[in-house]
Amino acid sequence: QPAAVTTTATELPHRAPVVTIMGHVDHGKTSLLDYIRKTKVAAKEAGGITQHVGAFEAKTSRGKVVFIDTPGHEAFTTIRARGANVADIAIIVIAADDSVMPQTREAIAHAKAANVPIIVAINKIDLAQANVDKVKQDIIPLDLVPEEFGGETIVVGVSARSGEGVEDLLEMISLVAEIADLRADPKAALKGVVIESRVDKQMGVLANIIVQEGTVHVGDFLVVGEKYGKIKALTNSVGDRIKDAGPSTPVQILGFSEAPTAGDTVTSAKNEHQARELVAGRTQDRRDVEEARKGRRLS
Numbered sequence: 001q002p003a004a005v006t007t008t009a010t011e012l013p014h015r016a017p018v019v020t021i022m023g024h025v026d027h028g029k030t031s032l033l034d035y036i037r038k039t040k041v042a043a044k045e046a047g048g049i050t051q052h053v054g055a056f057e058a059k060t061s062r063g064k065v066v067f068i069d070t071p072g073h074e075a076f077t078t079i080r081a082r083g084a085n086v087a088d089i090a091i092i093v094i095a096a097d098d099s100v101m102p103q104t105r106e107a108i109a110h111a112k113a114a115n116v117p118i119i120v121a122i123n124k125i126d127l128a129q130a131n132v133d134k135v136k137q138d139i140i141p142l143d144l145v146p147e148e149f150g151g152e153t154i155v156v157g158v159s160a161r162s163g164e165g166v167e168d169l170l171e172m173i174s175l176v177a178e179i180a181d182l183r184a185d186p187k188a189a190l191k192g193v194v195i196e197s198r199v200d201k202q203m204g205v206l207a208n209i210i211v212q213e214g215t216v217h218v219g220d221f222l223v224v225g226e227k228y229g230k231i232k233a234l235t236n237s238v239g240d241r242i243k244d245a246g247p248s249t250p251v252q253i254l255g256f257s258e259a260p261t262a263g264d265t266v267t268s269a270k271n272e273h274q275a276r277e278l279v280a281g282r283t284q285d286r287r288d289v290e291e292a293r294k295g296r297r298l299s
């Protein structure tokens with residue numbers, strides 16, 4: 001007689017890490033993302049019509065890594081401001097010729113507030129003016145003590161131009177992800193986060209989300225804030241129409257009637273009736289809160 005099978009958190013399948021790249025303007029965030037996209041997204045896919053879904057999946061020797069490619073750290077901060085956390089690891093890019101700048105400090109503060117592990121990528125090491133040692137010294141007062149100085153901060157020198165060090169960076173990401181032991185249940189109730197959305201003149205509302213738990217399927221009813229919609233189409237980061245998507249997958253959803261806001265949480269409903277009731281409940285809750293506030297002001 002086999003023992004009863006119980007599912008514990010440790011038996012859940014692993015999921016890919018979701019990584020955000022932040023740092024000062026011109027320190028090479030876009031270039032680094034471009035280099036990784038160019039070299040780590042399968043050739044057939046990279047050559048096709050890549051769909052901008054706000055994130056892409058890189059294939060590395062140690063598994064998949066999802067990179068959020070919404071410019072700057074806007075996505076990260078707006079999402080965080082709404083109480084959601086989408087990234088598992090933050091890469092802080094610092095140009096080796098410029099070292100720590102105001103937005104570097106800001107980015108580090110955001111990552112620390114979100115309590116996500118930080119990897120420092122010192123970029124532009126190909127430049128003659130590059131001073132990697134200075135950057136390593138400059139981050140110490142920011143509470144990022146490099147491993148070689150007895151601290152815990154992983155620091156990798158890279159060049160988004162030549163590609164030097166990028167392989168090491170990907171390796172470090174996998175290492176940090178392994179330590180974090182990221183897992184999610186593809187069969188759980190759906191939970192996702194909106195990373196951005198826009199209105200396409202022909203197609204309508206397109207919402208880019210990252211699935212965190214559970215699975216989205218074409219035809220599902222989704223609820224986001226006080227809006228709901230039925231998924232008409234799902235597109236992955238290489239532009240393929242797909243039928244479903246599990247944890248740590250970035251997808252574009254067609255089917256909302258109004259654009260959801262970045263940072264909104266996405267859940268699913270069994271049917272349209274339930275979706276409508278959920279939305280009505282939320283609208284009522286919001287009105288109650290507004291009324292209560294008004295009441296307090298008047299008294």
Ligand code: GDP
Pocket residue numbers: 023024025026027028029030031032123124125126127158159160161162
């Ligand atoms: P972002 O504002 O952080 O996204 O920075 P960009 O990726 O737009 O890069 C700013 C400038 O630095 C561009 O002119 C890039 O070509 C250049 N750049 C980025 N990475 C490197 C690098 O590794 N080496 C050199 N020499 N230039 C780089």
